[in-house]
Amino acid sequence: MVKFYNYDIVFQEVPDEVTLAINLTNCPHRCEGCHSPHLRKDVGTVLNERVLDDLLAKYGRQVTCLCFMGGDSVPTEVAKLSEYVRKHSGLKTAWYSGGEKLPGTARMFDYVKVGPYMPLKGGLDSENTNQRMYKVSGDGFRDITRLFSKTKKRYREDT
């Protein structure tokens, strides 16, 4: 069963997209320095097609992408919800997985991030990061991780 803790509209999690990010709970990973330990607990509200319909009715016109943040304990269910969103809203979808490798369900999303959080290597915007973000297309998977450090550099130059 997919459950979520909260959601927010975000701008930097998926390059060039305005994203409704839904934080899923019951994370099976135990990354050192975890930024969201509350998401490891089996708590929250059930996320199903009906709840997605409500969220899409409320926020669907404000965003271009819906991102499932986590959900590694129920990857097949998350992928089915992604297919539902793509079919019924026309939005792109993304998945932030804490797993090491691209999952078998990766083609059911438009973007997939993989890699556990490692404090010494940093997140996607770190030049040393172990994490990767892929854009999924008919041709395969394009690694777009470098776009995160560019965003950070641009922000530094602008401020």
Ligand code: SF4
């Ligand atoms: S995947 Fe995210 S929520 Fe899960 S343990 Fe790692 S940092 Fe924490």
